[in-house]
Amino acid sequence: MAGQPLHELCPAGSGAEAAALGFALAIAASWAGPPGVIWAGEEGVFAEDGAPYPPGLAQFGLAPERLIVVRAGKREEALWAAEQGLAARGAVVICALSARGRPLDLKATRRLLLFAEHNGARCLLLRPLAEASAAWTRWRVAPASSEAQARELGAPAFAIELLRNRAGPAGARFTLEWNVNARALCERVPEKHAPLLRQHAGLR
Amino acid sequence: MSTVWLAIFLPRLATDRLIRSGRAHEGKPLAVYAKEANAFVLKGLDARASALGLRLAMSLADARAIQPDLETAEAAPQEDARTLDMIAAWCERFTPVVAVDAPNGLFLDITGCAHLFGGDEALRAQVVARLEAQGFAVRAAMAPTPGAAWALSRYGKTVAASEDIVSSLAALPIEALRLDEGAALLLRRLGLKTIGQLIEAPRASFTARAGERAMRRLDQALGRAPEALTPRRPPPPVFALRRFLEPLFSVDTILEATKALCGDAAAQLDRRGAGARACALHLFGVDGRDRIVEIGVSRPERDVKALLRLFNEKLSRAAENLDAEFGIEAARLDVVRLERTDEAARTLVAEEAHAGADKIAALVDVLSARLGAQRVLRAKFTSTHAPERAGAWRAALSPADSDPLPGVSAQSDGVMRRPLTLFARPQPIEAIATVPDGPPIRFRWRRVLREVVRAEGPERISGDWVRASATRDYYRVEDRDGRRYWLYREGLYGEDDAPRWFVHGLFA
Numbered sequence: 058m059a060g061q062p063l064h065e066l067c068p069a070g071s072g073a074e075a076a077a078l079g080f081a082l083a084i085a086a087s088w089a090g091p092p093g094v095i096w097a098g099e100e101g102v103f104a105e106d107g108a109p110y111p112p113g114l115a116q117f118g119l120a121p122e123r124l125i126v127v128r129a130g131k132r133e134e135a136l137w138a139a140e141q142g143l144a145a146r147g148a149v150v151i152c153a154l155s156a157r158g159r160p161l162d163l164k165a166t167r168r169l170l171l172f173a174e175h176n177g178a179r180c181l182l183l184r185p186l187a188e189a190s191a192a193w194t195r196w197r198v199a200p201a202s203s204e205a206q207a208r209e210l211g212a213p214a215f216a217i218e219l220l221r222n223r224a225g226p227a228g229a230r231f232t233l234e235w236n237v238n239a240r241a242l243c244e245r246v247p248e249k250h251a252p253l254l255r256q257h258a259g260l261r
Numbered sequence: 262m263s264t265v266w267l268a269i270f271l272p273r274l275a276t277d278r279l280i281r282s283g284r285a286h287e288g289k290p291l292a293v294y295a296k297e298a299n300a301f302v303l304k305g306l307d308a309r310a311s312a313l314g315l316r317l318a319m320s321l322a323d324a325r326a327i328q329p330d331l332e333t334a335e336a337a338p339q340e341d342a343r344t345l346d347m348i349a350a351w352c353e354r355f356t357p358v359v360a361v362d363a364p365n366g367l368f369l370d371i372t373g374c375a376h377l378f379g380g381d382e383a384l385r386a387q388v389v390a391r392l393e394a395q396g397f398a399v400r401a402a403m404a405p406t407p408g409a410a411w412a413l414s415r416y417g418k419t420v421a422a423s424e425d426i427v428s429s430l431a432a433l434p435i436e437a438l439r440l441d442e443g444a445a446l447l448l449r450r451l452g453l454k455t456i457g458q459l460i461e462a463p464r465a466s467f468t469a470r471a472g473e474r475a476m477r478r479l480d481q482a483l484g485r486a487p488e489a490l491t492p493r494r495p496p497p498p499v500f501a502l503r504r505f506l507e508p509l510f511s512v513d514t515i516l517e518a519t520k521a522l523c524g525d526a527a528a529q530l531d532r533r534g535a536g537a538r539a540c541a542l543h544l545f546g547v548d549g550r551d552r553i554v555e556i557g558v559s560r561p562e563r564d565v566k567a568l569l570r571l572f573n574e575k576l577s578r579a580a581e582n583l584d585a586e587f588g589i590e591a592a593r594l595d596v597v598r599l600e601r602t603d604e605a606a607r608t609l610v611a612e613e614a615h616a617g618a619d620k621i622a623a624l625v626d627v628l629s630a631r632l633g634a635q636r637v638l639r640a641k642f643t644s645t646h647a648p649e650r651a652g653a654w655r656a657a658l659s660p661a662d663s664d665p666l667p668g669v670s671a672q673s674d675g676v677m678r679r680p681l682t683l684f685a686r687p688q689p690i691e692a693i694a695t696v697p698d699g700p701p702i703r704f705r706w707r708r709v710l711r712e713v714v715r716a717e718g719p720e721r722i723s724g725d726w727v728r729a730s731a732t733r734d735y736y737r738v739e740d741r742d743g744r745r746y747w748l749y750r751e752g753l754y755g756e757d758d759a760p761r762w763f764v765h766g767l768f769a
Contacts, residue, residue: 072709072744079681079769092621107682107767111640111652116677117769121640125621125657127628128636138628145624200743200769203715210717210739213677213769235769237675 061224062173063166065182065192069199069218074106076200078153079117080215081181083235083242085149086118088179093123094149095142099135100128101155102183117213118237132158136165143172143180154184163189195221201232204245212236214245265381265403267369268410269352269388271345273398274365275305278344279334281396286332294321295336304336308398338364348392349493354545354591355384357500360407360490366414368407368490377504385420395549404429407490408482412437412456426483431457438478448475456482497541497595499533501525508547508588512576515544515589516569519576522594523568530599536561539598542572544583545591552583556630557658559622561600567623574630625657634658646722648683648735648765678720678737680747680766687749687763694750700736701748706764711740719750737768745769 064084068077085094096109103109108128115121127142129135132154139152152169154161161184170191173180182192197218205211212234219229233242271277275293279285290313293305301321310331315324324331341364349367352359355378358370371384378384385401392399402413404422412430413422416437422429430437433456435448453459459479480486501522509515519542530536537558544552556571576583628637638654645651692701700716718736733749740746745768752760 072742075681075744075767075769082681082769092618095624103682104685107680107684109654110680110683110766111642111654112648113652113677113679113681113683113766113768114640115652116679117681121642124640125625125628126638126640126654127632128638129632130636134632138632141624141627145620148621148624200745202741202743203739205715208715208717210677210715210737210745210768212675213745214743215769216743237677 061193062178063170063180063182063192065166065184065190065195065221067184067186067195067197067220069186069197069216073199074102076215077183077198078106079213079235080196080198080217080233081151081153081183082114082117082119083213083215084181085151087240087242088149089119089123090147091123092145092147093125094119094151095125095127095139095145096151096153097127097129097135097138097142098151098153099132099155100130101157102153103128105155116237117235118240132161136169139169139180140172143169143176143178146176146178148178150178150180152180152182152184154182156185160185160187161190163191167191190221192221193223194219201245215242264370264372264405265375266405266407266410267371267385267388267401267403268362268407268414269348269367269369269392270400270411270414271348271365271367271392271397272400273305273307274345275336275341276307276310277397278341280307285334289330289332290315290328291332291334292321292324293334293336341365346493348397350551351549352388353493353543353551354504354593355388356502357494357593357595358492358496359494360492362411366411368410370492370496371403374502377502382421406482406484407488408439408478409484411439412482427457427460430482431455431460435459435475438475438482440475440478444472444475447472497597498599499526499529499535499537499596500593501529502591502593504591505589508590509592510585510588512583515583515585515592516573516576518589518592519572519594520565520569522592523565523572526594526596527563527565527568530563530596533599534601535599536563536602537568537596537598538562538600539596540568540572541595541597543593543595544585544589545593546585546587547590548587550584552585552589554579555597557626557634559625559629559658560619561602562626563602567626570623571626571630574627578631629656629658648679648722652679652683677768680745680768683747683766684764687765690748690762690764692748692750692762698734698750700738701762704748704762706746711744711746713738714741715739722749735765 066077066081068074109126111121127138129138139150142148142150169180197220199216201214201216203211214234216232219227221227232245234245236243276291285291290310291307292303292310294301295304303317303319303324306315313328349359349361352369356369356371356374360368362368375381375384378387381403385403389399389401400414402410402417402420404410404413409422409426409430412433416433435453435456436445453462481488503518503522538561539557542554554575625637634656637657639657641653641655643650690704690706692704694701701713703712716736716738719734722733731751733751735749738746738748746764747766749765750760750762
């Protein structure tokens with residue numbers, strides 16, 4: 058996953074948006090180099106799921122001084138901003154699209170892919186589950202219950218499923234925890250697909 | 262390069278304005294009057310009324326007696342001022358430095374602008390011809406000082422001062438020195454009728470206030486004393502001006518012209534060792550309107566390509582608003598704000614380290630130019646307990662004014678005490694708590710009942726006394742599906758009002 062240009066993260070039903078966002082941010086935080094992270098979101102997403110909150114993002118492991126948030130009024134503007142971000146090279150781009158409006162067509166995702174490939178950049182597309190896409194991988198993300206001691210929330214945990222994988226088999230399910238200090242997503246319960254995860258997701 | 266001032270005199274501004282706006286009958290002499298010392302006196306005359314022997318300051322009754330079919334209108338100084346300002350704005354296509362000289366004049370600093378128009382005199386002739394074409398009586402004259410230009414435009418027989426200002430002004434009456442009536446009268450009583458006589462008069466004899474004032478005006482006109490004029494807009498430290506033989510209509514040709522302007526400005530910036538932080542492109546239409554396109558740059562920039570890219574972004578989007586069907590006849594690029602570039606930072610080793618940051622800065626510029634500066638944001642921290650203000654966003658283009666990360670965010674124990682997203686308005690929920698001051702055991706948000714399985718808290722954030730808001734107890738809770746929320750209870754049990762619960766943010 059680390060070496061590939063475009064990935065799609067879809068919340069598993071309503072209420073999973075925060076988890077999908079958290080997963081995207083965790084990946085971005087583990088990838089982000091000096092240029093940082095460009096987060097281009099549609100205004101509707103920020104209204105629906107809340108606006109990015111700097112102190113929370115800092116605690117989550119994203120360097121606030123390297124984060125640029127674009128609040129796009131229209132979908133085309135969000136996509137355009139994402140493309141510009143990819144063209145700047147080096148930055149990780151998170152493009153968050155709202156559930157409202159018609160689903161993104163194949164052409165638009167292909168454009169993002171081309172921009173990312175051409176510039177050697179990486180893009181995480183955060184959007185509702187939809188059909189056509191040019192992304193290398195598509196993940197369904199749901200929150201996972203905490204396994205910390207009683208009364209504690211513990212690390213953010215995600216139940217993810219690899220729905221599509223251009224580079225190999227799909228269908229794997231994992232439960233991952235975000236370890237802020239290590240800047241790494243760690244698998245909580247080793248499943249039979251663990252080796253695949255390591256191979257394709259490039260995650261520890 | 263010596264300074265050249267152009268003084269413009271609009272002797273019939275009030276009547277010209279009325280005639281232009283169609284509020285006066287054609288073919289009849291027109292006069293404007295105002296009440297002065299309990300009598301109506303003439304304040305403005307059109308050419309026809311002057312030709313019939315009417316004079317300014319004549320009483321309205323006398324004027325009517327001389328000329329019964331005189332058309333009259335009450336003076337409207339504010340309307341006149343507005344018209345004068347409009348003319349001043351129009352004049353900005355000749356130079357960025359235009360000062361309004363109320364009630365009926367303008368000063369233009371045309372230093373360094375005239376070569377675009379084929380010389381000082383060609384520029385002056387063009388200003389006069391075009392204002393006349395718009396229906397204004399105009400006189401304009403040039404001189405190295407505003408005072409001398411003013412004198413020549415009102416009283417001079419020539420329109421340009423010769424090398425020696427003294428000889429150009431000597432024959433003019435002392436009124437040409439911009440004196441009030443009292444001062445002029447005093448000098449005339451002393452037998453000083455011309456500027457030449459005043460120059461030769463012994464200075465020591467002018468101790469009276471009126472005399473001193475006259476001497477100061479004389480010194481200003483001769484360039485011996487400084488004169489500070491206030492231009493309509495602050496003069497830009499760097500500007501480039503172009504006019505076009507054929508009006509420009511398409512965005513492409515305008516961009517081409519912008520490129521040339523950016524080149525001119527960049528060369529000047531280069532000489533100063535500075536870069537532009539904010540630019541304004543003025544596009545002067547044949548229709549007399551001034552269209553302004555502004556860009557901001559997050560770091561001092563003097564690279565033509567980078568500047569052009571930002572203008573391209575703005576112009577190609579504003580193509581329909583540009584409204585250039587009559588064409589653009591001149592354009593001026595003002596560097597409104599500039600900043601010294603640190604040469605050391607741009608060379609050698611630092612180059613590599615800056616490359617990434619430079620790219621991001623360029624990206625911020627492009628995004629801001631197209632989407633608007635308030636949509637491209639960077640984090641801003643403020644040392645306050647109020648969560649809404651502790652972390653917010655500022656335009657990425659604006660200078661950084663962020664406090665360092667406050668304590669609660671800087672903790673590196675890996676515990677996330679603050680949510681990833683925050684709602685602009687906390688969303689009210691119905692919550693049921695078992696213990697009066699404990700976390701809820703279940704709550705309903707967005708019509709879904711959620712059962713709390715884990716909770717951490719409370720974290721008490723006392724009210725912001727400035728805004729008189731209540732104390733809040735924040736909890737981080739997880740529901741049965743693993744979704745995490747940042748909830749708070751406002752108010753305490755046992756107080757008059759039942760406490761209210763809100764969702765303020767979401768965790769991953």
